[in-house]
Amino acid sequence: MENQLERLKGAFLAIISHELRTPLTEIITALNLLQDNYTGSLNAQQRNYIAIADNAASHLDMLISDLIAFAQLQAETVETRREATLLAELVSYVVEQHRARAQAQHLNLLFSAPQRLPPVPVDRSLMTRVVANLIINAINFTPPGGHVMVRISAAVNEQCIVVQDTGVGIPEEKQDRLFESFYQAADSLTRQVGGLGIGLAYARRIVEAHHGKITFASVEGKGSTFTVHLPTQ
Structure with a gap:
């Protein structure tokens, strides 16, 4: 009975999250059109109000992502649809998606990868979420003027995605x-950034479903490095 209730709770959260995200996506799209002067030029005060609304919408979008992740964490297993993927292409795409966010916070977002690495079997959608989560965390918890460095590295029987910040x-x-659901390590800054503290727990579940692991090293006041280890076979 308890397992059935947990599954029902997860399904309910997934449905509610989807229903919330659909209208929110339309709101964000409309705000982006206004920011791009689609309806005409805006004065400084109008741009300021739209920026406030856009930030609030982005915060809601992050909370919905956390709810979806929590619902999926309730599942007994994470289903993956793995296909041969060039990690450099996948990670580069995610980096570019978050470049504007980094620039808005006055951060230098860098990416590097060796040439001609063979493809790795991953679920592209799920691994995109993992990389996005690590990059967003790095951006959110790095003060202005800092650096976020994303790179691909190769070792025996594995390739690694490394996200390092200052x-x-x-x-x-x-x-x-750190990988417990709802746990947030950087208390004061976390309250400013928001989120439910689910992302890393979900990221670890995804990576483990790929028979990989996430490791990290961190020094308070100096930065953190998260490494996703993925088997090549």
Whole structure:
């Protein structure tokens, strides 16, 4: 009975999240059109009000993503549809999606990858979420003027996605709980950034479903490095 209730709760959250995201997407699209002067030029005050609305909509979008992730965490397994994928292309695409966010926070977002690495079997949609989560975290917890460096590396029987930042870092006493659902390590800054603290737990579930792992190293006040290890076979 308890397992059935958990499944029903997860299904309910997934449905509600979808129903919330559909109108929110339309709101964000309309705001983007206004920002692009689709209906005519805007004065400074109008742009300021639209920017406030856009930031609020982006925050809601992040919360909905967390709800979807939580619903999927309730599932006993994460289903993957793996296909041969060039990690450099996938990660580069995600980096470009978040370049504007980094620039808005006055951060330098960098990407590098070796040439001619063979493809890796991954679920492209799920792995995109993992990379996006790590990049967003790095951007959110790095002060202006800092750097977020994303790179691909190769080792024996695996390829790695590395996201390194010069951010606030994670206190040593909180590192053991970092991948717990709803746990947020950087308390004061997290309250400013928002989110439910689900992203890393979900990211780890996805990576483990690929028979990989996520490792990290962090020094408070100096930054963090998260590494996704993916088997090549």
